Amino acid sequence: MIATKSNLLTPLTEEQVAQFHKDGYILIKKGCSPDLIDAYNGHIYDIRNQDPMPQWAACEESKKYTLRLFNPHKHDSFSRQMMKLPVIRGTLAQLMGREASCVQSMYFYKEPGSPGQASHQDYYYIKNDPMTMIAAWTALEDKVDEENGCLWVIPGSHDLGLLPHGAVTNLEEHESWTDETQGADLSKNIPVIMEKGDILFFHELLIHSSNKNRSQDRWRRSYVCHYIREDAVVTLREDLREKYPLY
Structure with missing residues (x-):
């Protein structure tokens, strides 16, 4: 589809909107150009290659390409774009x-x-009122699949409400410092296979997860942003109270 002002500002069909509300997620293919993503990946690496690293991006030298970069949109103009x-x-x-x-x-x-x-629900970590939060997960690799740690989702699980979360049970597969949903039927998990530039939008109560990157030489870079409706507010989390408009 040729990009025009109309289909950029209203990219979804009525059927896709309905599908999002039914399943709790919708995948937009090629939402971002590969050239822009390549430039952004290089830019992010340049940030942590600086000597010294900017304070907002600082971490141990051994973790500078491992530890996720939190809230770059607050400090970096390219990330805001x-x-x-x-x-x-x-x-x-x-x-x-x-x-x-x-x-x-x-x-x-x-x-x-x-x-x-x-497996977790984003609302567990970011309470907001009214509940309007949606994540946009952009794939920054040529291929994001089961081998290099793609997202897994449980379609329709956003209708279950907020489930209890507790300590992670499989530390071989998952990081230990976040919590996981309890009581979810993980047999209903399906992988979301993505390509560079694809953007996955998902509801704040959708149960989702990722597994260990089992590839030998394939990274699984991604840029994930969380959004609330312009009239909503984040509660409890003082560090996320500031809102950044999209216009």
């Missing part, structure tokens, strides 16, 4: 019914051998 791509702004406006604002961003490196994150 990636946060508010027209296709993202338009999709969120269609799904929310009005403009969205960003409250959190994360750049994941996920090198070979690194663990995934156990």
Whole structure:
């Protein structure tokens, strides 16, 4: 499809909007150009290659390509531009019914051998009122699949409400410092296979997870932003109270 102002600001069909509300997620193919993603990947690596690293991006030298980069949109103009791509702004406006604002961003490196994150619901970590939060997960690799640690989702699980979360049970597969949902039927998990530039939008109560990157030499870089409706507020989390508009 040729990009025009109309289909960038209203990229979803009525059927796709209905599908999101039914399944709790929708995948937009090629929402971002590969050239832009290549430039962004290089830019992010340049940030942690600086000597010294900027304070907001600082970490141990041994972890500079391992530890995820938290909230780059707060400090970096390129990350803010990636946060508010027209296709993202338009999709969120269609799904929310009005403009969205960003409250959190994360750049994941996920090198070979690194663990995934156990099943969870984003609302557990980011309470907001009214509940309007949607994540936009952009694939930054040519292929994101089961081998290098793609996302897994349980379609329709956003209708279950917020489930209890507890300590991670499989530390060989998942990182230990986050919690996981309890009581979810993980047999209903399905993988979301993505290509560079694909963007997955998903509901804050959708149960999702990722597994260990079992590839030998394939990273699984991604840029993930969390958005709430412009009239909503984050509660409890003082560090995420500031809202960044998309216009």
